[in-house]
Amino acid sequence: MNTLNRQYLLAHRPEGPLRESDFEYREASVPTPGPGEVLTRTLYLSLDPANRVWMGPLPTYRPPIGLGEVMAGFTLNEVVESKDARFRPGDLVECQGGWQDYAVLPADALYKVAPRGPLSHRLSVLGVPGQTAYFGLLEVGRIRAGETVVVSAAAGAVGSITGQLAKLHGCRVIGIAGGPEKCHWLTTELGFDAALDYRAEDFPQRLAAACPEGVDLYFDNVGGAVFQAALFQMKPHGRIVCCGSVSIYDTDTPPPRLLGVPGLLTLRRLRMEGFIVFDFHDRRKQAEQALAGWVAEGRLKVREDIIDGLQNAPRALMGLLHGANIGKRMIRVAPEPSGKP
Amino acid sequence: MNTLNRQYLLAHRPEGPLRESDFEYREASVPTPGPGEVLTRTLYLSLDPANRVWMGPLPTYRPPIGLGEVMAGFTLNEVVESKDARFRPGDLVECQGGWQDYAVLPADALYKVAPRGPLSHRLSVLGVPGQTAYFGLLEVGRIRAGETVVVSAAAGAVGSITGQLAKLHGCRVIGIAGGPEKCHWLTTELGFDAALDYRAEDFPQRLAAACPEGVDLYFDNVGGAVFQAALFQMKPHGRIVCCGSVSIYDTDTPPPRLLGVPGLLTLRRLRMEGFIVFDFHDRRKQAEQALAGWVAEGRLKVREDIIDGLQNAPRALMGLLHGANIGKRMIRVAPEPSGKP
Numbered sequence: 280m281n282t283l284n285r286q287y288l289l290a291h292r293p294e295g296p297l298r299e300s301d302f303e304y305r306e307a308s309v310p311t312p313g314p315g316e317v318l319t320r321t322l323y324l325s326l327d328p329a330n331r332v333w334m335g336p337l338p339t340y341r342p343p344i345g346l347g348e349v350m351a352g353f354t355l356n357e358v359v360e361s362k363d364a365r366f367r368p369g370d371l372v373e374c375q376g377g378w379q380d381y382a383v384l385p386a387d388a389l390y391k392v393a394p395r396g397p398l399s400h401r402l403s404v405l406g407v408p409g410q411t412a413y414f415g416l417l418e419v420g421r422i423r424a425g426e427t428v429v430v431s432a433a434a435g436a437v438g439s440i441t442g443q444l445a446k447l448h449g450c451r452v453i454g455i456a457g458g459p460e461k462c463h464w465l466t467t468e469l470g471f472d473a474a475l476d477y478r479a480e481d482f483p484q485r486l487a488a489a490c491p492e493g494v495d496l497y498f499d500n501v502g503g504a505v506f507q508a509a510l511f512q513m514k515p516h517g518r519i520v521c522c523g524s525v526s527i528y529d530t531d532t533p534p535p536r537l538l539g540v541p542g543l544l545t546l547r548r549l550r551m552e553g554f555i556v557f558d559f560h561d562r563r564k565q566a567e568q569a570l571a572g573w574v575a576e577g578r579l580k581v582r583e584d585i586i587d588g589l590q591n592a593p594r595a596l597m598g599l600l601h602g603a604n605i606g607k608r609m610i611r612v613a614p615e616p617s618g619k620p
Numbered sequence: 621m622n623t624l625n626r627q628y629l630l631a632h633r634p635e636g637p638l639r640e641s642d643f644e645y646r647e648a649s650v651p652t653p654g655p656g657e658v659l660t661r662t663l664y665l666s667l668d669p670a671n672r673v674w675m676g677p678l679p680t681y682r683p684p685i686g687l688g689e690v691m692a693g694f695t696l697n698e699v700v701e702s703k704d705a706r707f708r709p710g711d712l713v714e715c716q717g718g719w720q721d722y723a724v725l726p727a728d729a730l731y732k733v734a735p736r737g738p739l740s741h742r743l744s745v746l747g748v749p750g751q752t753a754y755f756g757l758l759e760v761g762r763i764r765a766g767e768t769v770v771v772s773a774a775a776g777a778v779g780s781i782t783g784q785l786a787k788l789h790g791c792r793v794i795g796i797a798g799g800p801e802k803c804h805w806l807t808t809e810l811g812f813d814a815a816l817d818y819r820a821e822d823f824p825q826r827l828a829a830a831c832p833e834g835v836d837l838y839f840d841n842v843g844g845a846v847f848q849a850a851l852f853q854m855k856p857h858g859r860i861v862c863c864g865s866v867s868i869y870d871t872d873t874p875p876p877r878l879l880g881v882p883g884l885l886t887l888r889r890l891r892m893e894g895f896i897v898f899d900f901h902d903r904r905k906q907a908e909q910a911l912a913g914w915v916a917e918g919r920l921k922v923r924e925d926i927i928d929g930l931q932n933a934p935r936a937l938m939g940l941l942h943g944a945n946i947g948k949r950m951i952r953v954a955p956e957p958s959g960k961p
Contacts, residue, residue, distance in 0.1 A: 553885030
């Protein structure tokens with residue numbers, strides 16, 4: 280075993296695009312595991328857009344990486360020495376080993392994997408990106424055969440699997456990526472139905488042309504302008520899966536840059552849903568009965584802002600739009616019939 | 621029966637805040653129903669923020685009101701003369717009678733109502749606003765007892781019912797409204813737990829203070845700055861019901877002003893949902909098996925962008941954030957063990 284542990288530490292919180300000087304290289308000695316701990320050696324280190332978010336000042340689903348700490352990252356490691364009965368030297372484990380050759384980790388933080396197929400698959404198709412595509416598309420997005428699916432960052436780790444899974448489930452799939460090489464790969468190798476370069480000046484128009492009937496599901500990995508363009512193409516009752524916002528991760532946009540749409544939706548797993556009451560038209564009697572019952576019981580109070588005279592409708596609407604009313608505003612156009620029918 | 625039919629027509633599409641001159645007053649004669657039609661007289665005319673949207677150039681869930689057409693609106697009408705067997709003079713009907721004394725409508729467009737309780741309730745608690753609160757809160761928002769619910773435009777027709785229904789279902793309810801009178805009404809008369817004036821300079825801070833544990837459900841009637849403030853206070857896995865965006869309906873924001881978040885979500889009944897893959901951690905083996913199976917069958921292609929050497933990690937991450945990769949990027953830190961365990 281080597282006795283040198285090469286490490287990269289977080290030296291500065293990046294302001295704007297990441298620079299090499301935001302990292303500090305250090306040579307440490309190989310650490311020793313205590314009871315319940317395991318010494319592991321890094322074989323593969325995953326690079327993910329989320330790494331950049333962890334370098335910022337905001338807590339996410341994990342605390343920010345501390346200044347002077349080893350840079351965090353998902354890894355596939357080999358067990359070197361174990362002080363826990365569940366692991367033996369030579370075992371392969373997925374873990375958050377970080378940017379270093381050796382990591383001592385609590386045994387509970389290790390996920391043992393069988394060496395089936397290429398080891399690197401543990402960080403791609405079977406690891407975080409593959410899992411993200413699988414659950415994002417099938418559980419959050421609930422795709423159905425025949426739907427039109429648009430995926431951004433489609434040539435990336437998550438997007439390239441997401442698009443293929445959507446094809447596997449019978450969807451029409453349009454990928455969005457940067458540059459002709461990526462787009463060519465998506466359509467010729469991965470079987471996407473179309474691929475669009477978001478750098479094209481007329482990208483929004485091309486997207487509209489590629490989805491003439493609109494988009495059922497948009498799987499968003501990027502946020503920003505591409506998100507906006509896709510939003511415009513959504514079909515009624517369409518769904519948007521907010522997976523990531525890589526377009527803003529490495530910018531000098533002032534914090535709290537993730538505190539918006541769609542960044543914060545991802546971070547906090549929020550669901551936003553629009554509706555129009557007329558979609559429930561066939562169930563209106565159900566609502567009426569419930570509402571009338573609560574009113575009759577005195578549990579629901581009704582305040583109405585009734586203005587007499589059709590001639591007052593224009594000004595009354597103008598006021599309504601600026602909060603002049605309390606409760607429901609309406610115009611009494613004619614007196615109620617004397618003997619109600 | 622009067623022979624005069626007072627009408628307000630849409631004279632101009634408003635540019636910026638609505639003006640009286642956007643309407644034209646006309647005196648017409650009372651129309652005559654044809655076969656299958658019904659002559660009705662307007663008793664109550666509902667004024668709704670959505671009216672302003674219908675005056676604009678965009679189709680929504682209905683076509684824009686045509687220039688020179690009678691201004692559209694929900695109404696409670698009395699049947700005067702019927703050429704359809706289902707209706708008789710004196711019947712009360714909900715319909716879209718518009719801004720006029722008399723409307724001839726197809727019998728299929730009328731919804732007969734029993735004269736139970738005050739007639740005006742047909743346009744408030746039992747009509748569109750009550751239905752909107754009921755389905756928006758219970759079906760779209762799926763509230764549960766004990767949750768913290770925030771409602772904007774809380775003193776309005778929809779908001780005042782929404783907040784009360786949330787209280788009825790055991791939630792803690794915070795209303796947002798403009799000015800002390802409305803806020804006072806919400807807490808003293810309607811039983812809201814708190815009410816906040818969005819015009820206060822420190823409104824975002826007050827909202828945060830009123831929801832120290834965050835917001836489970838935000839029922840948004842306004843969009844804009846209030847929406848942004850509420851967004852920041854959402855709990856993980858919170859839900860936002862996008863009911864309306866009254867803050868932008870009557871502005872000179874250039875079109876397509878509704879084509880954004882949250883306006884377009886409402887208009888097209890979209891669902892946006894953020895997620896983090898680790899929420900599905902206990903089901904990761906399910907995903908692995910499915911993904912590995914598709915890879916083995918050749919139906920899912922895996923492209924990896926493997927870079928050798930830990931020393932290349934900083935630059936490789938910088939490139940990843942700007943799309944330098946195709947497929948999953950990772951660092952090979954150490955050679956794979958020769959005899960895999």
